[in-house]
Structures are given as C-alpha cells and as structure tokens.
Amino acid sequence: MxxxxxxxxxxxxxxxxxxxxxxxxxxxxxxxxxxxxxxxxxxxxxxxxxxxxxxxxxxxxxxxxxxxxxxxxxxxxxxxxxxxxxxxxxxxxxxxxxxxxxxQGPRLGPVLAPPARMRRRQDALDDLVGRMRYAGGFHVAAADYERWFPEAGVAVFRLFDGDDVPLATLVNEARDGLPALHDHEFEDFLVRLRWDMERAGLTELNTSPGLAPDDDDALSRLGA
Structure with a gap:
C-alpha cells in the first residue's frame, strides 16, 4: 500500500x-x-x-x-x-x-419537482434576476427566506456574520429550483426576492415597478 x-x-x-x-x-x-x-x-x-x-x-x-x-x-x-x-x-x-x-424513505425525502418544472423554475428565476440591476452584496434578513430552503441552504446562510445574507447568495442557493417546494411556495419566494431587490433601491431594466405581465405569465406556467 x-x-x-x-x-x-x-x-x-x-x-x-x-x-x-x-x-x-x-x-x-x-x-x-x-x-x-x-x-x-x-x-x-x-x-x-x-x-x-x-x-x-x-x-x-x-x-x-x-x-x-x-x-x-x-x-x-x-x-x-x-x-x-x-x-x-x-x-x-x-x-x-x-x-x-x-x-431516505417517503417520510423524510423532499417532494421533488419533475425536471421540466425545475427548468421552468430556473428560467423564471433567471428571467427575474436578468432584468434587475442589483448589487449582489446587499444583505437581507436570512430569517425571511429560511422557510423556503433546505437545511443545507440554511447552513450556508449561517456562515455569514449576524442574521443577514447577501442577495447573491440567495440567488445562488436557489439555482437548483428549490425542489422540495410546492409551486405556490416557489412563487412566494420569487415575489419576496423581487420585493427585496426593489426595497434595496435596485433598478429594474426596461419595466416598471411591481409584477409585470410577463412575470405573471412565468409564475402561472410553473405549475404546468
């Protein structure tokens, strides 16, 4: 040896x-x-x-x-x-x-979304982030997001000092589509993320504040 x-x-x-x-x-x-x-x-x-x-x-x-x-x-x-x-x-x-x-067994395992739905979720997230001019280092309260993330994601949030986490970290941890979430929970996550971007004074490109019609269309397709 x-x-x-x-x-x-x-x-x-x-x-x-x-x-x-x-x-x-x-x-x-x-x-x-x-x-x-x-x-x-x-x-x-x-x-x-x-x-x-x-x-x-x-x-x-x-x-x-x-x-x-x-x-x-x-x-x-x-x-x-x-x-x-x-x-x-x-x-x-x-x-x-x-x-x-x-x-894990059926009781412990997460409720996994089908691959096609996961792709639509990532497309919706990428579309939202791509149309926002935002500073990835801006911090938001981790407690406002923990209910949507698996324990492994929450553990990443705890690596930062204090109770805040950068927006860029939230986006990166959500890239896999948060597979354990039901569709309405993922929609709530997107709405909260957009609200925090706007609250931070981030400037959206080529659209007005609030949910735009194409945002509504993207969210409605998540459950298809």
Missing amino acids: QVVDNPDEACAMFAQDLLRVQRHWREVVYDAGLHSVMMHHPLSLVRMRGGARIGIEIWRTRAIRREKQSLTEVPGYLARAVEGQRFAFDKNRKKAELLALAA
Missing part, C-alpha cells in the same frame, strides 16, 4: 498487488464509516459542494468494487441525504443523488 497526497492519484494496481490511498485515508474514509457502500470500498474521497443545495452530501471517489470472485477499480460518486442515514454509490453523479434521496 502507498499513501498519496493528491486524492485523485488513489488507485488499485491489481497486477502489482498495490493500492494507493489518500493521506489520512483512515480518518476520511474508514473512521467516517464510508469504507463500504453498496459493495464499493473507497480509496479516496473528495467532498463536493454543489449537492448541498438539494440536501445531499456527495463525494467524488475512486473505489474498489467487489463482484463475485473479482475486484475492479471504479470511479464514481458516493452520496447521502442530509437527513438520511444510508449511503449510495453510482458512476453517475445524478443517479447517486437520486439513490440517496430514495434511501
């Missing part, structure tokens, strides 16, 4: 009877209870940031897979729902996320 400083260099060389594991492998992988997931045994783990927006902990990994009487080295992703206990592994990141959410 060899120890490597770069987790991406971890690998299995079966012809040479050699394993390369990342430094602090025992603490990062074994002691954390991530040493065996769905017949996969990680040699390295690199935590990824993006999954937190949908309530998922996710790591990029290179692992040994046990199949019948053989061992194979495979790259992939290990995921766990923030509120769940079971891990999932898959070569495809999105599939690993879905497996982790399914492992």
Whole structure:
C-alpha cells in the first residue's frame, strides 16, 4: 500500500498487488464509516459542494468494487441525504443523488419537482434576476427566506456574520429550483426576492415597478 497526497492519484494496481490511498485515508474514509457502500470500498474521497443545495452530501471517489470472485477499480460518486442515514454509490453523479434521496424513505425525502418544472423554475428565476440591476452584496434578513430552503441552504446562510445574507447568495442557493417546494411556495419566494431587490433601491431594466405581465405569465406556467 502507498499513501498519496493528491486524492485523485488513489488507485488499485491489481497486477502489482498495490493500492494507493489518500493521506489520512483512515480518518476520511474508514473512521467516517464510508469504507463500504453498496459493495464499493473507497480509496479516496473528495467532498463536493454543489449537492448541498438539494440536501445531499456527495463525494467524488475512486473505489474498489467487489463482484463475485473479482475486484475492479471504479470511479464514481458516493452520496447521502442530509437527513438520511444510508449511503449510495453510482458512476453517475445524478443517479447517486437520486439513490440517496430514495434511501431516505417517503417520510423524510423532499417532494421533488419533475425536471421540466425545475427548468421552468430556473428560467423564471433567471428571467427575474436578468432584468434587475442589483448589487449582489446587499444583505437581507436570512430569517425571511429560511422557510423556503433546505437545511443545507440554511447552513450556508449561517456562515455569514449576524442574521443577514447577501442577495447573491440567495440567488445562488436557489439555482437548483428549490425542489422540495410546492409551486405556490416557489412563487412566494420569487415575489419576496423581487420585493427585496426593489426595497434595496435596485433598478429594474426596461419595466416598471411591481409584477409585470410577463412575470405573471412565468409564475402561472410553473405549475404546468
């Protein structure tokens, strides 16, 4: 066995009877209870940031897979729902996320919106933000938004000093469409976000204050 400083260099060389594991492998992988997931045994783990927006902990990994009487080295992703206990592994990141959410069980899992509806939500958010001239560093009260975000998003808000969070952070954390929200809740979020932009004295481009007709159309299409 060899120890490597770069987790991406971890690998299995079966012809040479050699394993390369990342430094602090025992603490990062074994002691954390991530040493065996769905017949996969990680040699390295690199935590990824993006999954937190949908309530998922996710790591990029290179692992040994046990199949019948053989061992194979495979790259992939290990995921766990923030509120769940079971891990999932898959070569495809999105599939690993879905497996982790399914492992939560119906009571703990979020109510996920269909992909087409998620795209419409992101389009509505992008349309609103794109037509506003706003300072991303302007702070608003985090407590006014926490009810719309998963715990992982709320945890990001708590990284800032005080009880405020920048508007740009709110927008970034909402980019995945806030999948656990019902349509009327997402519409309420957009209205509140627009109100805070206007309250901050931000200037909308090519339209007058208040909800414009195309805003009403965009919101009405979210539930389609």
